[in-house]
Amino acid sequence: MPAALHYDELKEAISRAYPGLPKQLQLIARFALDKPNELALGTVAAVADAAGVNPSALIRFANALEFGGFSEMQQVFRDHLIARSASYRERIDQLRQGGQPRGNGVLHQFVGEAVAETSATWKKTSPRPN
Template identity: 65%
Template sequence: MTDRAQSYEELKEAISEGYPRMSPQLQRIARFALEKPHDLALGTVATVAKATTVQPSSMIRFANALGFSGFSQMQQLFQGHLVERSASYRERIEQIRRGGKPGDARGAGVLHQFVGDAMHELTRLEENIRAADIKAAVKLLAGARQIHVLAQRRAFPVACYLAYALNQLELPVRLLDGLGGMLHEYSRGIGSGDVLLAASFRNYSPDVIATAGACSERGAKVIAITDSTLSPLKPAADVCFELGDDSSQPFRSLVGPLCFAQALVVSLGHRLAAVPAKSGNGRARRA
């Protein structure tokens, strides 16, 4: 294949056309590229190779087979597609209106759609979370000198809830809201003995990713709540929860992340109730 695609749509067609002639390894990459274009846009050669169970050299051969000089050149088209999907709310709503049935664009039709999507999301959530990871995170939180909670953009409501709920357990918790552009200054004292509870989903916040990495380097434990094994938040995490995410939806739900946050808090409450500890004011922590 010599002609190189100039757009994401052309690239999709080229992959589909060339798929029957590809080796089994390249076909696995092709399926991944078509099914999870956002993961390919954000991943490295190594992470995408791992996700498709092929050697990194196969990634280069895949790009070459499509007429690109290397993986990065091909990835630029996927990244451009990712940027294009960051549409405004009005554009997303119009997309729903164009794709729905008459009468579904408002009222009960919208509610029915979102309830159905939420139920599917919760099913995936239960499949993706391991009890051992919850146990490990609870142990870190229960033993922390100070808990710091960080999220931005779409994930910020998750951080707000976690800060509120952990405070109700009478734990030493601080919400890193970055007010006044002071996130770096507020976070640079986080180190050994502290736990950073960070959440970030596509499109990932660079400030959250950078802060998590810096805190980890200073010896803090990091608990990550994210959406994919390819998340840039994962490398800094001591415990990483990959909740899953359907990037094909115009509006990505917070039902799963908030449900998980509640489960994490209640699990921690059970541990504190089983092993009572005194807070700074002398009262036993409430579960």
């Protein structure tokens, strides 16, 4: 049974394991924490390519975190993605019930939040000029 069944537990497990991981697995750890949605939705080959590692390294990474394989670990990321999308649906329902703007007003709010989140992630991961 894996050590981490929930996304927050998995993030902590990755952070704890990181210093002792080989370089290739550290690349995967950074990718997993920086781009959890890509890991949740990608195939082994696509995730490996995006992370710049061999596909077999993803299986070793999952095993290092006490998962039986990549798919088992990926499910934790998928569950997190589903939970986040459910929270968006709940927020839309709350806005509608509270008499808040419908349609484009809600869309603009969510797009603005998504852009802000993406921008913050990009700033963290983009190379700094010398």
